[in-house]
Amino acid sequence: MIELQHLKKQYDSATPLEDVSVTINQGDVIAVIGPSGTGKSTLLRCLNLLETPTSGHILVDGEDITSPRCDLNRVRRKLGMVFQSFNLYEHLTVVENCMLAQTKLLHRSHRKAYEKAMELLRSVGMENQAMRYPSQLSGGQKQRVAIARTLATDPDIILFDEPTSALDPLTVDEVETVIAKLSRQGRTMMIVTHSMDFARRVSNRVFYMDQGGIYEDGTPEQIFEHPQKELTRRFINRLSTLDMLITEENHDLEEEINRIHTFCTVKGLSPHRIVNACSVYEETLSIFYNYFTKGSKTLHYVFVYNAAEDLLTCTLTPYTSTKWEEVATKVLTSLETKLITHSIKRYWEDKTEEGNGFSSVYEI
Amino acid sequence: MKRLLPVLIVLCFLGAVFVCLPKSSVTERSISTLEDVNSCTVGIQGGTGYESYLAEVCPNAQAVFFNEFASIYPALQQGKIDVMLTESIAFAVEKTEIKSLVAVKEPITVLDYSIGIAKNAQGSTVYQQLNEFIAKCRADGTLDELKDYWLDSYDRDNVTVDKSGITGENGVLPMAMEASFEPMCFAGKGGELIGCNIDFIYRFCREYGYEPEISMLDYDAMTAALSAGKITMAVGVIPDEERSEAVLFTDPFLDFEVIAAYDSGETSAESFFVKLGGSIHKTFIRDSRWQMFVQGAVTTLLIAVLAVIFGTVLGLLLYLWCMHGKKAEQAVTNVLCWLMSSTPTVVLLMILYYIIFGAYAVSNIAVAVVGFSILFGCSFYERIVSGIKAVGIGQEEAARAQGFNMNQTFFLIQLPQAAEHFMPSFQGDVVTLIQDTSVVGYIAILDLTKMSDLVRGRTYEAFFPLMVTAGIYFLLIWVMTLLLKRVSFAVNMKNRKPEKILKRLTKGEIKDE
Numbered sequence: 065m066i067e068l069q070h071l072k073k074q075y076d077s078a079t080p081l082e083d084v085s086v087t088i089n090q091g092d093v094i095a096v097i098g099p100s101g102t103g104k105s106t107l108l109r110c111l112n113l114l115e116t117p118t119s120g121h122i123l124v125d126g127e128d129i130t131s132p133r134c135d136l137n138r139v140r141r142k143l144g145m146v147f148q149s150f151n152l153y154e155h156l157t158v159v160e161n162c163m164l165a166q167t168k169l170l171h172r173s174h175r176k177a178y179e180k181a182m183e184l185l186r187s188v189g190m191e192n193q194a195m196r197y198p199s200q201l202s203g204g205q206k207q208r209v210a211i212a213r214t215l216a217t218d219p220d221i222i223l224f225d226e227p228t229s230a231l232d233p234l235t236v237d238e239v240e241t242v243i244a245k246l247s248r249q250g251r252t253m254m255i256v257t258h259s260m261d262f263a264r265r266v267s268n269r270v271f272y273m274d275q276g277g278i279y280e281d282g283t284p285e286q287i288f289e290h291p292q293k294e295l296t297r298r299f300i301n302r303l304s305t306l307d308m309l310i311t312e313e314n315h316d317l318e319e320e321i322n323r324i325h326t327f328c329t330v331k332g333l334s335p336h337r338i339v340n341a342c343s344v345y346e347e348t349l350s351i352f353y354n355y356f357t358k359g360s361k362t363l364h365y366v367f368v369y370n371a372a373e374d375l376l377t378c379t380l381t382p383y384t385s386t387k388w389e390e391v392a393t394k395v396l397t398s399l400e401t402k403l404i405t406h407s408i409k410r411y412w413e414d415k416t417e418e419g420n421g422f423s424s425v426y427e428i
Numbered sequence: 429m430k431r432l433l434p435v436l437i438v439l440c441f442l443g444a445v446f447v448c449l450p451k452s453s454v455t456e457r458s459i460s461t462l463e464d465v466n467s468c469t470v471g472i473q474g475g476t477g478y479e480s481y482l483a484e485v486c487p488n489a490q491a492v493f494f495n496e497f498a499s500i501y502p503a504l505q506q507g508k509i510d511v512m513l514t515e516s517i518a519f520a521v522e523k524t525e526i527k528s529l530v531a532v533k534e535p536i537t538v539l540d541y542s543i544g545i546a547k548n549a550q551g552s553t554v555y556q557q558l559n560e561f562i563a564k565c566r567a568d569g570t571l572d573e574l575k576d577y578w579l580d581s582y583d584r585d586n587v588t589v590d591k592s593g594i595t596g597e598n599g600v601l602p603m604a605m606e607a608s609f610e611p612m613c614f615a616g617k618g619g620e621l622i623g624c625n626i627d628f629i630y631r632f633c634r635e636y637g638y639e640p641e642i643s644m645l646d647y648d649a650m651t652a653a654l655s656a657g658k659i660t661m662a663v664g665v666i667p668d669e670e671r672s673e674a675v676l677f678t679d680p681f682l683d684f685e686v687i688a689a690y691d692s693g694e695t696s697a698e699s700f701f702v703k704l705g706g707s708i709h710k711t712f713i714r715d716s717r718w719q720m721f722v723q724g725a726v727t728t729l730l731i732a733v734l735a736v737i738f739g740t741v742l743g744l745l746l747y748l749w750c751m752h753g754k755k756a757e758q759a760v761t762n763v764l765c766w767l768m769s770s771t772p773t774v775v776l777l778m779i780l781y782y783i784i785f786g787a788y789a790v791s792n793i794a795v796a797v798v799g800f801s802i803l804f805g806c807s808f809y810e811r812i813v814s815g816i817k818a819v820g821i822g823q824e825e826a827a828r829a830q831g832f833n834m835n836q837t838f839f840l841i842q843l844p845q846a847a848e849h850f851m852p853s854f855q856g857d858v859v860t861l862i863q864d865t866s867v868v869g870y871i872a873i874l875d876l877t878k879m880s881d882l883v884r885g886r887t888y889e890a891f892f893p894l895m896v897t898a899g900i901y902f903l904l905i906w907v908m909t910l911l912l913k914r915v916s917f918a919v920n921m922k923n924r925k926p927e928k929i930l931k932r933l934t935k936g937e938i939k940d941e
Contacts, residue, residue, distance in 0.1 A: 112829050141831040151826035154819075155845045155921040157929060165830045168840065178933045195926050210826075217830060 065090050065252065066111065066221065071120035073106050080106045082276030084120070088221070088254065093247045095263035095284070096256045098273035099299060104256045107273070108223050111254070112143040125220075141169060144219030148226040150206040152198035158209050159185065159194040162216045170217060177216075184212040188242050204235025208242055215246075222246070224255040228262070233309065233364045234383060240266070261305070264288050272296045304331060306367040310349070320345065324367065328376070331369045337376060340428045341367065344378050352382060378426045441895075459511060459690045462534050465489055468510035470688065471500040474648055477668060478513050478686050481537040496646060498608055498885035501526065504691050516685040517541070517579055517624075521610045524584065525888050532688040540680035544662035546654045547676060554601065554660055557636050558678045570631070571681060578611045578624035587611070589622045591630055596639030602789075603629065603661035604653055604872065607644035608885025612664055615882050617715040619723060625663045628681060643792065643872035644882075651675060653872075656782040711892040717883050724879030725900050727793065731875065732862045732904075734797045739804025739861075746809040747816075751834060761809065768806040774867045776803065781871040796868045800861060807857050815846030844921050851916040858912060859905050866901075876900055 066088040073081040080103030088094065096104045109115040111122065113129060113136060122129050129139045153161050162181035166172045172180070185191045188208040198206055207227055214222055227243065228236045240262050247253065247266045257263050263270060263284070270287040272280040272295075280287060280296045291297040306327040308320060321342055328338040345365065352363060362383040369376050459465060466486040472478050474493040482489055492509050494500045500512045501522070513536065514522060523529055543558060545551045565571045578587070605613045605625050613623035621642060633640045645653055650662035655674045667677035712718045750758045768776070777799045785795050819842050827837040869878035880897040884890055917923055 114825055114829060137831045137833050139831075140829060143829070145826070145829040147822065147826060149822050151822035153823055153826070153841050155841075155848070157926075159933065160929070163933065164840065165832070168836060169831050174933055195930065197922060214830075 065125065067123040068111075069121040069123070071107075071110060071122065072118045073103065073110060073115060074118040079276060081110070081117075084277045086271075086278055086281065088252070090220075090252055091250055092252055092254075092269050093267045094254045094269045094271055095267035096254060096271045096273060097258075097260065097263055097287075097299075098271075098279070102273045103276065104273050105225055108145075108225050108254060108256055111223060112140050112145060114145075141165075141217055142220045144214035144217065144222040146207070146210050146214050146222065146224045146227050148229050150198070150203070150210045150230075152206055152210055152213070154198050157195050157197055158190060158201070161198070161209060162213045165213075165217045181212070181216055184215050185209070187245075188212050189238075202235060203231045204238045207231065207239045211239075211242055211246075221252040221254065224253065224257075226256050226258065229258060233307075233366075233381065234362070260288070260300075260303070261307075272299065274299070302371050304369045304371070306365075308365040308367075310363040310365065312361065317346075317349075327367060327369075331371070331376075333369075333376065337428055341376065341378065344426050344428060348380055376428045378428060380426070459530075459532060459688075462486055462532065462536070462688070465511055465532060465688050468690075469508075471503055471509040471512040473497050473500065473513075476513075476647060477666065478536065481539075481686060482513065485536055496608070496881060496885065498881055498888070499890075501529075501888040502884075502890040511688045511690045513686055514689050516687055517612060517682070518609065519687060519689065520579065520582060521584065522689070522888065525886075526691075528692045529689050530692045532690070535685035535687050537686050538683060539666050539686060541682035541684055542665060542667050542680045543678045544650065544654055544665045544667075544671070545676040545678065546657055546660050547674070548657055548660070550599075550601075550660050551676065555676050555678060558632065561632050561635060562679050562681050565631075565681070574624060574628060575682065578627065582611050584611070587616070587622060589627045589630060593634045594630070594639055595634075595637050598637040599639070600641050601633060601638040601661065602641045602643070602659045603663055604643045604645040604650050604659045605663040606647050606650075607878075608882045609664070610886060614886060615715070615717075615720060619716075619720045624682075629661075629663055644874060644878070645872050646870075649870065649872075652782060656786040658782060658786060707887075707889055707892055710887045710889065711883060711896070717886075720874075720879045720883060721876070721896060721900065724874060724876035725904065727874060728862070728865050728876040728901075729904060731793060731796050731800060731865050731868065731873075732858075732908075735800030735804050735861060735865075736858055738797065738801035740808055742801055742805030743808030743812060746805060747812045748835070748838070751838060765806040765810055768803055773799075773803065773864050774870050777867065777871050792868075792871050792873045795871060796865070796873055800865065803864075804857065804861055808854070811850040811853055811857070812843075812846060815848075815850040816842050818849045819845045844919065847919040848922075851912070851919065855909060855912045855916065858908055862901065862905050862908065 068084050068086050068088075071081055071084040073079070078101075080101070084107065096107065098104055106115055110117050113122075117130060120130070124139055124142060127134060127139065129136060152158075153164065156164065159178065159181050162184060163174070163177040166177035166180060167174060182191060182194060185194055188211055190205060190208050190212065193201060193205060193209075198209070201209065211222075211227075224243065228239050231239060236259075240259075243253070243255065244266050247268075255263070255266065267284055270282060270284050271278045272287055272291070272293075274295050280291065280293050282292070286292065287296060288300060291300050304327070306323065308323065310320070324342055324345055325338060328341055333341075349363065352361065364381040364383065366379045367376065368379070459468065462485050466488045468486075469490045469492055470482060470486075471492050471494055472482070474495055479491045479493075482491060489511075492503075494503065497514075497518075500509070500514075503509050504512045511532075514531075516535070519529075519531055545555045545558070562571075565574075607621075608614055609623070611623055613621065613625040616622040626642070629640050629642075632638075643659065645659075645662075647665075650659075650665060651671055651674065653659045654662050662675075665671075665677070667680075671677075712721075746761050750761050771779075777796060780799045781792070781795050785798075823841055823845075824837055827841045828834075832840065865875060866877040868875045869881065874882070876897055880893040883893045887893070
């Protein structure tokens with residue numbers, strides 16, 4: 065369906081793609097993973113020529129779209145794209161976003177385009193927001209609309225450029241669910257992502273990108289369980305994540321401590337660090353539950369172990385309906401005194417846009 | 429507060445009238461001889477060259493220059509100058525308007541009154557013919573008759589010019605003269621140009637089969653217009669050596685004295701309200717001068733509206749040209765915008781008028797519209813650029829990825845959003861444009877400002893013409909602003925009513941495939 069022949073992309077300062085040759089088939093759901101700066105997004109953006117390749121050819125259904133004679137605007141209709149930053153048309157309502165290309169490019173009647181748009185919005189759970197403007201939506205909602213907009217023109221393949229990277233952890237799920245649903249419907253897709261877990265769940269083919277090209281190409285089982293090549297192995301083993309979303313309803317202290325304990329043990333950490341990891345969790349949890357007595361509260365813990373640097377970090381992002389600023393100082397001092405005894409480095413990251421104030425990061 | 433506002437405005441206006449109404453300054457000195465003038469500040473109209481004659485007889489007098497004659501008397505009245513230089517040919521008229529004006533007996537000098545001719549093909553023919561005609565008129569007493577009718581026994585309410593019998597068989601004769609110079613050339617009833625110069629020119633044109641095309645220029649602008657070939661004749665100029673390098677001068681058809689005049693400080697016994705009524709009558713009612721204000725306002729509005737329309741189109745075209753083009757196109761546009769924003773409007777207009785369109789018969793208003801369109805277009809181009817930048821690259825990419833071409837992306841996605849950003853500054857640009865059009869008088873267009881100058885030139889009063897002019901500008905700008913606010917509201921897509929959107933979206937039938 066799409067064939068890349070010796071694709072090369074060179075910038076003044078870097079060459080993210082040296083020589084890429086690969087064929088994408090109908091029904092492929094490809095997750096593109098790899099370290100930062102290895103040309104994952106560049107590859108995706110080259111496919112619909114948002115970036116012009118330095119050399120090489122891209123054949124879409126046998127037609128060379130890099131040739132100057134090619135009607136690029138027609139070919140681009142076959143390739144839908146979903147962006148990290150949504151890029152919805154801010155001056156149009158949600159439903160109009162999904163209709164514009166239908167009426168102006170495919171010359172469908174308003175009525176028909178409207179029915180199609182509403183059907184797609186229904187499938188992503190946004191039909192109630194059809195007459196709102198993008199600025200009135202949350203990140204997850206925007207991305208779902210963006211997916212509906214892309215589907216509206218019936219593309220043969222959908223390119224996802226880090227679709228969940230700009231979302232807060234609570235809404236990642238709603239977007240991932242939509243993408244997973246598309247995957248089950250047998251759509252051809254290509255997804256650049258940093259979330260290994262999601263990549264594994266949704267894809268039937270994985271590109272590990274490194275060293276200026278597709279370093280290893282295989283099934284999810286192959287790449288994640290038995291990587292054949294050295295760099296892939298290192299990358300897969302390097303970053304391990306334990307992701308815990310604690311709400312009042314599903315809270316079970318004993319089980320959570322167990323999960324942390326297991327995670328650390330598998331990574332071969334010393335007993336001292338395992339204890340520290342558990343106490344960071346317990347103490348922060350108790351402090352938050354003490355201070356936020358009113359309203360609902362959700363705590364998002366992410367433990368990341370970087371094997372290459374032997375670094376274990378815990379990132380805590382609180383979500384609460386209580387005004388965070390009011391108790392912030394009290395919580396901060398409290399955390400300070402408790403954790404100092406464990407000689408745990410702690411720093412704050414401002415995450416005003418995503419969470420309800422900030423995230424705190426602990427190096428254990 | 430809203431109800432109080434009109435009352436406040438009226439109060440302010442009355443206060444201003446009271447403060448500014450012509451009041452005579454008391455002259456301490458008595459000025460009766462040139463000896464006395466020697467120690468005075470003297471107001472002179474720029475470009476006349478009278479300062480050199482003044483320096484000969486009164487070496488210590490301090491000269492102050494004014495652009496137009498109409499501004500000199502108010503300065504005299506307010507005591508900014510002690511004496512004004514005027515011409516014997518105009519003094520009688522001035523005296524009827526300003527009772528307290530007194531002339532110094534001895535003249536400064538006696539000068540010839542002649543016609544400047546451009547050094548070109550038409551000019552040399554006309555030069556011959558004019559000298560012939562002047563000689564003939566002198567011989568048969570026509571010149572004396574003119575002098576008697578327009579000067580010696582001048583009856584300002586009953587003078588007319590016979591403008592009949594113009595065939596134009598030998599072509600159009602473009603010429604300029606100084607406006608607001610009663611009785612030589614001035615706007616009579618309803619703004620019709622009459623005067624001694626006009627009378628003489630019509631006699632000449634009738635005899636030699638020309639059709640006169642008269643534009644109004646300031647005295648010092650006429651030589652430039654002659655050498656640029658914009659006009660063939662400048663009527664009513666004083667021959668001098670330096671100018672004769674660039675311009676031919678005919679034999680004089682009149683001569684006149686340059687005299688010094690001062691304000692004797694005598695106040696008339698009329699009451700405040702009588703004076704006020706008189707001023708209003710003079711400014712608006714006499715000779716239907718209100719028509720001049722209306723004409724001027726229409727001209728101003730015409731230039732402004734056309735410039736906004738063409739400028740907007742030009743700005744859009746520039747943007748599209750750059751969007752499709754490469755770096756070269758953008759560089760050209762940037763240089764153009766930079767040039768336009770750094771050239772004073774007047775200079776740009778004069779370059780267009782004298783140099784670029786110098787050799788073509790293009791109407792003055794068209795030149796002004798072209799000039800202001802370019803200026804407005806360049807500033808609008810820059811507004812679009814910054815507006816599009818504010819929209820961001822993301823939506824452009826999304827649209828291109830969906831398969832929209834560059835034009836569709838621009839008109840469907842970028843422009844509607846950019847409009848939201850640039851409309852407030854667009855509004856400001858239009859206001860500035862209307863204000864800037866007040867300089868078109870420099871290229872002989874009778875716009876609102878120029879018309880009020882003409883009226884001032886006849887009434888010798890500054891207050892009402894200027895206040896009314898300011899008022900009309902305010903009104904024009906106010907109406908334009910209201911209009912643009914509506915446009916602003918209409919172009920903002922987010923102001924659409926949800927029901928209307930829905931109605932538009934769901935119209936039509938679902939066709940079966």
